[in-house]
Amino acid sequence: MASARQIHVGDVPIGGGAPVAVQTMTKTETANLTATMDQIRRVADAGADIVRCAVPREADIEALKTIVVESPIPIIADIHFNHTLAIKAIEVGAHCVRINPGNIGGPDKVAEVIAAAKLKGTPIRVGVNSGSLPKHLRDMEFTNPVEALVTAATEWVELLHRLDFYDFKLSMKSTSVPNTIASNRLLAEKIDHPLHLGITEAGTKWSGSLKSAVGLGTLLADGIGDTIRISLSTFHAEEEVKVAWEILKALKLRERGPVLIACPTCGRLQFDMDSVVMEVERRLEQYADPIEVSILGCAVNGIGEARHADFGITGAKDSAMIFSKGEPLKKVRTEHLVDELFAEIDKYYASGKQVVVDAGAAAEAALWLAENEDDTAMTPERLAALEAKQAEADADAIDEAVSPVTGRRFTRA
Numbered sequence: 386m387a388s389a390r391q392i393h394v395g396d397v398p399i400g401g402g403a404p405v406a407v408q409t410m411t412k413t414e415t416a417n418l419t420a421t422m423d424q425i426r427r428v429a430d431a432g433a434d435i436v437r438c439a440v441p442r443e444a445d446i447e448a449l450k451t452i453v454v455e456s457p458i459p460i461i462a463d464i465h466f467n468h469t470l471a472i473k474a475i476e477v478g479a480h481c482v483r484i485n486p487g488n489i490g491g492p493d494k495v496a497e498v499i500a501a502a503k504l505k506g507t508p509i510r511v512g513v514n515s516g517s518l519p520k521h522l523r524d525m526e527f528t529n530p531v532e533a534l535v536t537a538a539t540e541w542v543e544l545l546h547r548l549d550f551y552d553f554k555l556s557m558k559s560t561s562v563p564n565t566i567a568s569n570r571l572l573a574e575k576i577d578h579p580l581h582l583g584i585t586e587a588g589t590k591w592s593g594s595l596k597s598a599v600g601l602g603t604l605l606a607d608g609i610g611d612t613i614r615i616s617l618s619t620f621h622a623e624e625e626v627k628v629a630w631e632i633l634k635a636l637k638l639r640e641r642g643p644v645l646i647a648c649p650t651c652g653r654l655q656f657d658m659d660s661v662v663m664e665v666e667r668r669l670e671q672y673a674d675p676i677e678v679s680i681l682g683c684a685v686n687g688i689g690e691a692r693h694a695d696f697g698i699t700g701a702k703d704s705a706m707i708f709s710k711g712e713p714l715k716k717v718r719t720e721h722l723v724d725e726l727f728a729e730i731d732k733y734y735a736s737g738k739q740v741v742v743d744a745g746a747a748a749e750a751a752l753w754l755a756e757n758e759d760d761t762a763m764t765p766e767r768l769a770a771l772e773a774k775q776a777e778a779d780a781d782a783i784d785e786a787v788s789p790v791t792g793r794r795f796t797r798a
């Protein structure tokens with residue numbers, strides 16, 4: 386279950402009930418200070434709470450000295466194989482250091498890193514990956530990969546506890562979504578340290594986002610996980626941050642920026658909804674407030690399920706309507722739809738979050754809606770509503786005709 390312990394990476398609390406922190410990793414050579422700082426600023430603007438930088442060389446340590454001072458968000462130094470670099474990263478002020486004890490050179494080297502971390506008050510992320518398990522667990526990796534990951538993780542936790550060190554979080558990553566889910570569920574029952582979640586080498590923006598949403602979403606919905614990183618094969622680290630936020634927003638774990646709702650479209654669609662949705666999504670990125678904006682492809686449903694949206698549009702061939710909280714606001718020409726929508730949103734903010742209603746325009750819009758609405762049409766939304774109602778009724782009723790025990794009644798003496 387959710388971790389009881391809390392650590393702080395810089396000023397960001399992780400675990401112990403803190404909001405799930407979003408992190409990503411720079412894709413630049415850390416030693417290239419200009420490029421790295423540029424990417425760090427972009428991911429911070431996109432909503433990253435923390436960012437990790439790879440530190441494989443001495444030159445990266447030099448750059449790290451400046452990065453930890455200039456970065457707007459805390460920096461985690463990512464170290465493999467070289468415990469000396471881990472110690473140096475701690476000494477130059479990294480806000481956290483990520484090590485994989487399985488490849489850092491054995492328990493003695495881990496102990497040296499931990500001694501430096503204690504001295505400086507630096508938290509550690511222990512990263513266990515299915516691809517770099519300690520030698521004695523490699524056979525188990527083939528027979529029981531979940532057990533192998535959890536055993537590796539708990540062995541490192543025991544080592545850190547023996548070193549009297551508790552200021553750490555843990556990650557167990559696998560390229561397999563089911564193994565990541567199963568191992569983190571198991572580990573969450575065994576330890577109370579914060580957990581960092583991710584699917585390692587998840588893939589491209591499309592498949593990687595889906596795998597991460599399934600794997601991390603399942604765990605987060607269970608209450609497991611304190612910080613997340615989406616690993617995508619893209620040089621634009623801010624894309625990882627955007628996906629992480631969409632997962633957290635979908636689960637209502639955190640709020641950031643507007644929520645866009647759009648119908649899936651069907652044969653009733655009469656305007657170029659694809660480009661409208663993309664344009665609305667692009668323009669909404671400029672807004673920080675969590676307003677809900679809905680786009681319906683036709684007016685046949687009326688405002689329907691978008692009744693709760695702060696703002697919405699419903700379109701037709703030549704004209705469309707803008708609405709707010711289920712009430713028509715304005716009829717507009719389809720080619721002006723997006724501009725007019727944002728004009729209404731901007732008026733709302735300019736008047737202190739009050740929807741500005743022009744009675745004449747609203748009446749004209751209501752008339753347009755009445756003319757275009759068709760409450761006899763079987764739209765996907767109405768079919769779904771009917772199916773839901775039927776399912777509810779079926780749950781309460783026993784259908785004698787389709788029952789496998791028709792005509793038989795059983796009584797218990």
Ligand code: SF4
Pocket residue numbers: 648649650651652653654681682683684685686764765766
């Ligand atoms: S019927 Fe529903 S899915 Fe089809 S275009 Fe209209 S709003 Fe979209």
